[in-house]
Amino acid sequence: MRAGLAITMLFALAGCDSPGNVADPQPQPQAKPIARTVLESEDSAKFRMAARRLYASLGMPSCDAPAGFDRKAQLEPDRAEVAAFEARLGTSGAAFQLAIARADAEYTLSCWNDRDIAFARKHVEMTREDVAGGLASLRALLPSLDRGPVHEPIPARSAAFRGLVRRLVEAVQPQCQLADGAANEAILAPALELVRQFQTRLPDAVHRHHYAIAKADVDLEQSMTLVECVAPSRVSPDRLRDDLLADVRRRIAALQAIRL
Secondary structure (H helix, E strand, O other): OOOOEEEEEOOOOOOOOOOOOOOOOOOOOOOOOOOHHHHOOHHHHHHHHHHHHHHHHHHOOEEOOOOOOOHHHHOHHHHHHHHHHHHHHOOEHHHHHHHHHHHHHHHOOOOEEOOOHHHHHHHHHHHHHHHHHHHHHHHHHHHHOOOOEOOOOOOOOHHHHHHHHHHHHHHHOOOOOOEOOEOHHHHHHHHHHHHHHHHHOOOOHHHHHHHHHHHHHHHHHHHOEEEEOOOOEOOOHHHHHHHHHHHHHHHHHHHHOOOO
């Protein structure tokens, strides 16, 4: 099955193109607990997207760096700036979302190939730009978020759960035509029904909440991504439908093995 090639995220997050124009947030008085529907909103998904990019860049270590090159030490001021921003959010809904985004970023971290000192230095420069731009985006989005206190802990395995949900949602929301001469709806129908049944049988509100957050993140990313599609598969639609259904069953089984 060919899902197409994602080119790049071409659209800037709304209102996030003026670094430094929005002051760091000040601690807020306690208010009503944040609504889960707010955490799953588009603005919340934009906030998490910006935070994931920041944390992924800042948290990525060096691989095979030259002797004496210390990426972590060079980025300590940037790490301190992020920590100061986190501290100002206290236990608000925005802080909860930052923690979600950080866990998601750390769950998929790789490392920079820093064998060449010139590339190693460039990667540090790129991360500094990512931190500055990411914090500007987060500050700009903050006024649109519910910042009431959150008393809901984040389960230890929730990053793994959300990661698997994202892959499941992407599997049943292809952005390109799957088969030559067949509509995606017909190929996807059995798999989508299986996903619907899985959602209705999630064991509790915590699982449903983290499923909805992960789906909101995929929906936003797909809405902002331009995709260059390869030619549809010439495999028979029936074969594609059966392969997709088997793939979705495997993904659901992996999710069912995780208890939050």
